[in-house]
Amino acid sequence: MVVKMSAEAVGNTSQELQGEEESRRNQVLRLLSFRNISALYIFVFLFVLFAFWVPDTFLVFTTWKAMIDSQAITAMVAVALVIPVSAGAFDLAIGTEVGLGGILVAWLLSSQGLPIPVAIVLTILAGALIGLGSGLLITKARITTFIATLGVSSILAAMISWVSGGQQILNLGRNFQELAIGTIGPFTYPVYILLIIAAFVWYVLECTQVGRYVYSTGGNPDAARLAGVNTNAVIIGSLMACGAISAAGGILLSASLGTGDPTSGPAYLLPAFSAVFLGSTQFRSGRFNVWGTVVAVIVLATGVKGLQLAGAPVWIPELFNGAALLLAVGLANYERSGARLKVFREKFFGRMRAGRAPA
Amino acid sequence: MTIVNSNSDVDRIPLIRASGITKTFPGTRALSDVSLSVGSGEIVAVVGQNGSGKSTFVKILAGIYEMDSGTLEVRGADGEMLSSKQAQDELHFIHQDLGLVSDLSAVENLALGHQAGARALAPRQGRLERRRARELVRGFGCDFDVTTPISKLSPPERTIVAIVRALEGWTRPDNVLVLDEPTAALHGDEVDMLFTAVRRVAENGAGVLFISHRLDEVLGLADRVVAFRDGEVVADERIAGVDEAALVQMIVGREVSEADLDLVPIGGEPILSVRGLSGGRLKSLDLDLRPGEVVGVTGLIGSGREHLAPLVFGSIPRSGEVRLNGEVLPGNRPAYSIRTGVAYVPADRRADGAVMEMSLRENLTLPMLSPLRRGFGRLSRKAELAEARHWIASTEIRPPDPARQLDKFSGGNQQKVVLAKCLRTKPRVLLLDEPTQGVDVGAKAAIYELIANAANAGCAVLVCSSDVKEVRLLSSRVLVLRDGELVAELSKGEASESRVFGASAGVQVG
Numbered sequence: 001m002v003v004k005m006s007a008e009a010v011g012n013t014s015q016e017l018q019g020e021e022e023s024r025r026n027q028v029l030r031l032l033s034f035r036n037i038s039a040l041y042i043f044v045f046l047f048v049l050f051a052f053w054v055p056d057t058f059l060v061f062t063t064w065k066a067m068i069d070s071q072a073i074t075a076m077v078a079v080a081l082v083i084p085v086s087a088g089a090f091d092l093a094i095g096t097e098v099g100l101g102g103i104l105v106a107w108l109l110s111s112q113g114l115p116i117p118v119a120i121v122l123t124i125l126a127g128a129l130i131g132l133g134s135g136l137l138i139t140k141a142r143i144t145t146f147i148a149t150l151g152v153s154s155i156l157a158a159m160i161s162w163v164s165g166g167q168q169i170l171n172l173g174r175n176f177q178e179l180a181i182g183t184i185g186p187f188t189y190p191v192y193i194l195l196i197i198a199a200f201v202w203y204v205l206e207c208t209q210v211g212r213y214v215y216s217t218g219g220n221p222d223a224a225r226l227a228g229v230n231t232n233a234v235i236i237g238s239l240m241a242c243g244a245i246s247a248a249g250g251i252l253l254s255a256s257l258g259t260g261d262p263t264s265g266p267a268y269l270l271p272a273f274s275a276v277f278l279g280s281t282q283f284r285s286g287r288f289n290v291w292g293t294v295v296a297v298i299v300l301a302t303g304v305k306g307l308q309l310a311g312a313p314v315w316i317p318e319l320f321n322g323a324a325l326l327l328a329v330g331l332a333n334y335e336r337s338g339a340r341l342k343v344f345r346e347k348f349f350g351r352m353r354a355g356r357a358p359a
Numbered sequence: 360m361t362i363v364n365s366n367s368d369v370d371r372i373p374l375i376r377a378s379g380i381t382k383t384f385p386g387t388r389a390l391s392d393v394s395l396s397v398g399s400g401e402i403v404a405v406v407g408q409n410g411s412g413k414s415t416f417v418k419i420l421a422g423i424y425e426m427d428s429g430t431l432e433v434r435g436a437d438g439e440m441l442s443s444k445q446a447q448d449e450l451h452f453i454h455q456d457l458g459l460v461s462d463l464s465a466v467e468n469l470a471l472g473h474q475a476g477a478r479a480l481a482p483r484q485g486r487l488e489r490r491r492a493r494e495l496v497r498g499f500g501c502d503f504d505v506t507t508p509i510s511k512l513s514p515p516e517r518t519i520v521a522i523v524r525a526l527e528g529w530t531r532p533d534n535v536l537v538l539d540e541p542t543a544a545l546h547g548d549e550v551d552m553l554f555t556a557v558r559r560v561a562e563n564g565a566g567v568l569f570i571s572h573r574l575d576e577v578l579g580l581a582d583r584v585v586a587f588r589d590g591e592v593v594a595d596e597r598i599a600g601v602d603e604a605a606l607v608q609m610i611v612g613r614e615v616s617e618a619d620l621d622l623v624p625i626g627g628e629p630i631l632s633v634r635g636l637s638g639g640r641l642k643s644l645d646l647d648l649r650p651g652e653v654v655g656v657t658g659l660i661g662s663g664r665e666h667l668a669p670l671v672f673g674s675i676p677r678s679g680e681v682r683l684n685g686e687v688l689p690g691n692r693p694a695y696s697i698r699t700g701v702a703y704v705p706a707d708r709r710a711d712g713a714v715m716e717m718s719l720r721e722n723l724t725l726p727m728l729s730p731l732r733r734g735f736g737r738l739s740r741k742a743e744l745a746e747a748r749h750w751i752a753s754t755e756i757r758p759p760d761p762a763r764q765l766d767k768f769s770g771g772n773q774q775k776v777v778l779a780k781c782l783r784t785k786p787r788v789l790l791l792d793e794p795t796q797g798v799d800v801g802a803k804a805a806i807y808e809l810i811a812n813a814a815n816a817g818c819a820v821l822v823c824s825s826d827v828k829e830v831r832l833l834s835s836r837v838l839v840l841r842d843g844e845l846v847a848e849l850s851k852g853e854a855s856e857s858r859v860f861g862a863s864a865g866v867q868v869g
Contacts, residue, residue, distance in 0.1 A: 203737075204736075207736075207737050207738060208735075208736040208737060208738060209728045209729075209731075209732060209736060209738060210736065212721060212724075212725060212728060212738065215714075215717060215721075216714045216717060216721070216725055219714035219715070219716045219717055220710075220713070220714040220715065220716075222710060222711050223705075223710075223711055223712060223713055223714050224714065224725070225674070225693055226672075226674055226693050226703065226705060226711055226712075227693070227697070227725045227726040227780070228693050228694035228696075228697045228698070228725075228726050228727075229694070229725070230694065286716070287716070
């Protein structure tokens with residue numbers, strides 16, 4: 001056996017060099033390929049399109065400033081969603097988590113008269129608690145993530161109506177509104193809060209042991225468990241983090257509106273999912289990731305904004321987000337089947353050729 | 360390797376005629392020039408070890424694989440021989456797991472086989488279907504509620520449903536029934552029930568192809584036996600002149616003494632001691648494992664062999680006691696097991712062994728990330744890459760690209776990654792379940808070498824495998840399981856292939 005092994009090793013040295021070289025070249029190609037950064041190419045396309053179509057309104061800084069300010073909360077919610085989705089838990093309750101956060105903070109401020117920091121901390125804790133509930137339903141009661149979070153979503157919607165009485169909660173105070181309106185440089189606070197949260201989530205998911213556990217749980221829970229990962233804790237933890245960040249998004253939403261609005265939270269569900277899935281086709285070849293998601297939010301918003309400026313009707317954002325979600329998921333599937341097809345082709349034709357050579 | 364065709368019944372109408380079937384997989388020739396025929400009213404048993412090519416042959420019959428060359432003909436309704444696709448429609452299968460949908464009732468399972476076509480949306484004729492199902496079941500001397508879900512039926516009742524479904528829709532009595540290790544999951548009386556049904560079908564003129572590991576069943580049921588070895592048909596004989604010893608000889612062939620691996624047993628006190636371990640199909644097993652020792656465990660499907668490694672590791676519910684170096688190893692705590700020095704390579708690497716979407720590097724380090732941890736929980740990319748390079752080099756993984764997604768490696772290289780990730784945790788006990796399943800010959804040799812090296816470095820190794828050759832080659836001691844119990848413990852010298860195979864099949868061979 002020893003003799004055979006060494007013969008193999010000799011044959012492999014040239015292959016090894018080739019492999020290293022190939023992998024480096026592939027990496028550069030992979031980095032710049034349409035597949036890897038399609039959203040950036042789409043962004044350039046949209047930018048050029050609207051720059052020619054509606055230059056007077058599109059190419060103005062205030063348009064962009066307003067768009068970025070208004071998208072900060074959407075991006076925050078989408079970043080929150082990246083965490084459980086990476087762990088394989090699709091949190092359909094994320095829209096109502098935002099809604100409840102917004103209503104809860106408003107209620108604590110106006111009806112209970114709590115100081116702002118206390119109200120904020122309590123609301124974020126409530127968000128984490130909701131995540132804990134969803135997580136327990138999934139891991140302990142063994143309900144599938146879709147059904148568990150869908151049920152939780154409905155319960156939260158009921159709680160929103162109950163707390164608010166179906167009415168907007170007014171008089172949140174000037175200081176609270178300052179949270180969303182105040183600016184540093186050109187942008188409002190939420191933009192910076194988003195960047196801090198996104199950087200933190202990115203760090204945890206990409207650079208730490210916890211992140212590795214999250215992705216392995218999402219990739220193959222059985223294998224992850226056998227490798228010593230506490231997959232239940234990962235799922236619960238990811239949903240808690242998602243709930244907490246969503247609640248923070250809700251707080252900023254109420255601050256920016258100046259009221260606690262029972263209807264605006266659930267509208268974040270679809271844009272968040274669209275961005276997360278479109279984002280997964282970016283940078284990390286099929287893996288859900290933070291910066292891909294943030295870029296996707298901006299690209300989607302640019303498309304919507306441009307169409308609005310061009311005089312498109314009010315239902316355009318929903319149409320655009322829905323279409324983008326389907327396109328993103330379709331693209332991801334296509335990419336996967338494409339890769340599989342290539343492997344098949346290599347194997348099949350490669351073997352046929354090898355088989356014929358000696359004859 | 361002479362083909363002995365002593366099938367004297369020339370008057371039997373052939374129902375299946377396979378000739379010159381050849382099938383190659385990358386790196387291995389699974390079947391070469393296989394010819395076989397089944398006549399009307401005949402029960403033909405197909406026997407052979409794992410990797411002998413008999414499952415490949417069944418998969419070609421079922422249309423799961425395509426043959427490279429050769430012809431397969433099956434007798435059609437009008438007496439003409441049909442080939443390829445058409446022929447497969449004339450075959451009826453009962454698979455190992457019976458192939459029933461457990462949430463549906465017997466009636467619904469029977470209906471699944473029907474081509475609905477234009478009537479797909481028409482209301483089902485419930486009463487009619489129910490009555491027919493009841494009649495069919497009664498035909499086998501059974502009477503149970505055909506509308507309860509399969510999962511609520513007893514195993515023998517399930518078997519009856521599977522038989523009824525396979526026989527259902529027979530336009531004539533001389534169809535062909537293929538039984539693919541149907542008894543692996545059954546108990547004694549259920550087996551009898553199945554065989555009674557099979558005999559009845561054959562008496563009515565059907566041809567039966569019966570694939571089994573259990574030699575007593577083969578001798579009891581078949582008219583003729585066909586033995587596969589290394590992808591060839593090595594024997595084709597009437598059962599009348601065959602006894603158990605001859606059957607084992609056919610399957611195993613001439614004993615080849617292979618070059619053994621250099622194993623240096625260290626001995627000393629056992630590092631792993633297992634007492635009264637049960638769970639899955641395993642009933643109360645005792646086992647001691649010493650450092651540097653490789654113990655092989657083999658047995659047929661359903662013998663409990665497939666549950667031993669996960670039971671010791673603690674990934675499936677167990678009772679009994681597992682001690683590592685005298686300390687109790689708790690069950691259901693994989694992380695703890697890994698930390699204390701127990702590593703487990705699962706049989707199914709796709710399902711349990713690795714995260715296919717992650718890269719080689721990430722898979723390799725997943726079970727033990729702590730040495731890579733730096734400040735603020737950061738994982739050192741540099742250290743991780745260096746480790747990945749080290750293991751790629753020492754296990755000769757091709758291509759040597761740590762960033763490559765695991766999915767894109769060949770089976771052999773994936774298995775090397777799974778093994779490497781276990782070896783990286785510096786295990787004191789290495790549990791291997793089917794360590795070379797779906798792996799080509801070259802990778803197999805490399806994996807054996809890695810296992811031997813681990814043992815020589817003082818690791819206690821448990822190899823659970825259905826491949827008798829593999830177990831013999833690697834182990835200094837071979838345990839044979841049958842029906843959840845230890846039936847033989849053989850030293851390296853005693854463990855001839857025929858003896859090990861005989862013990863697992865329930866046959867005494869000198």
